[in-house]
Amino acid sequence: MRERLSHPRGTTARVTGCRVSGQEPGGEGSGLGAKTYACTFRWSVDGREFSAERPEGPYPQGKEVTVWLDERGRMSTGRPSWLSVPLFAAPVPFALYGAVFLGRWAAQDAAGWWRRAARD
Numbered sequence: 001m002r003e004r005l006s007h008p009r010g011t012t013a014r015v016t017g018c019r020v021s022g023q024e025p026g027g028e029g030s031g032l033g034a035k036t037y038a039c040t041f042r043w044s045v046d047g048r049e050f051s052a053e054r055p056e057g058p059y060p061q062g063k064e065v066t067v068w069l070d071e072r073g074r075m076s077t078g079r080p081s082w083l084s085v086p087l088f089a090a091p092v093p094f095a096l097y098g099a100v101f102l103g104r105w106a107a108q109d110a111a112g113w114w115r116r117a118a119r120d
Contacts, residue, residue, distance in 0.1 A: 009068070009069045010066050010067065010068050010069065011043050011044075011045060011066070011067060011069060012043065012064050012065070012066060012067075013041040013042060013043035013064070013065055013066070013067040013075075014041070014042050014043070014062060014063070014064055015039050015040070015041060015057075015059040015060070015061060015062065015063045015064075015065065016040045016041070016042050016051070016061065016062075017039065017040050017061055018037050018038065018039040018040075018057040018058045018059055018061075019037065019038055019039075020035050020036070020037060021036050021037055021038040021055060022035070022036045023035050023036060024036060036055060037055070037056065037057035037058045038053050038054065038055050038056070038057070039053065039054060039056050039057040039058070039059055040052070040053045041053075041054065041065065041067055041075065043067060043075075045069065045073035046073070048073060050073060050074060050075070052074070052075045054075065
């Protein structure tokens with residue numbers, strides 16, 4: 001598993017064509033913005049041919065690009081990154097500290113309420 005995350009399986013794919021797939025919305029009152037593209041990529045893995053269309057580009061026909069593959073040889077949406085693991089884990093210590101802080105505060109408040117109720 002560790003090997004898979006640090007070295008994702010990639011291969012070279014050839015762009016077989018790109019088309020205009022739409023346009024981004026412009027700012028308020030400015031109409032449409034930049035064109036968006038979808039390109040078709042073709043590659044082979046272990047003698048099997050694959051192709052996929054992704055919202056990327058534009059690329060010239062025949063351009064070779066690296067695509068990242070899942071376990072079945074199909075194109076994945078992105079390359080796994082060791083940077084993403086620490087970024088998603090960073091809030092955990094803060095959440096734990098907050099839970100402990102709130103728990104202590106609630107316990108002290110409940111104890112104070114209990115003492116006041118016992119006196120009355």
